[in-house]
Amino acid sequence: MKKAVYQLEPLTCPSCIKKIETTLTKTAGIDxxxxxxxxxxxxxxxxxxxxxxxxxxxxxxxxxxxxxxxKTS
Incomplete structure (x- = not known):
């Protein structure tokens, strides 16, 4: 299992969190x-x-x- 942290441009709204989490959680291979x-x-x-x-x-x-x-580890 590999870990990575992605630094994004500043997020402007809390709904961004839901959009990112929902999409990536449904992506095969992401735990x-x-x-x-x-x-x-x-x-x-x-x-x-x-x-x-x-x-x-x-x-x-x-x-x-x-x-x-x-950053990956």
Whole structure:
């Protein structure tokens, strides 16, 4: 299991949290998602044999949330 934290541009509304969490939770290979509204970060745990970090980043960008940086562990 791999972990990644995506730093987004500042989130402007609490409904952004629901949109991100709902979409990523339904994505195959992602086990957990937590959006930190105040710091505009998205924490994920995922199975790298099913999905890669850059795929998650692309999904966030398609939702309209530009990713400024990614930290993986």
């Amino acid at each position: 957990s998602v937590k959006v930190l509204f105040n710091s505009s970060k998205v924490k994920t745990e995922f199975d790298e044999s099913m999905i890669e970090s850059n795929n998650i980043q692309e999904t966030l960008q398609k939702l309209g949330y530009p990713v400024l940086s990614v």
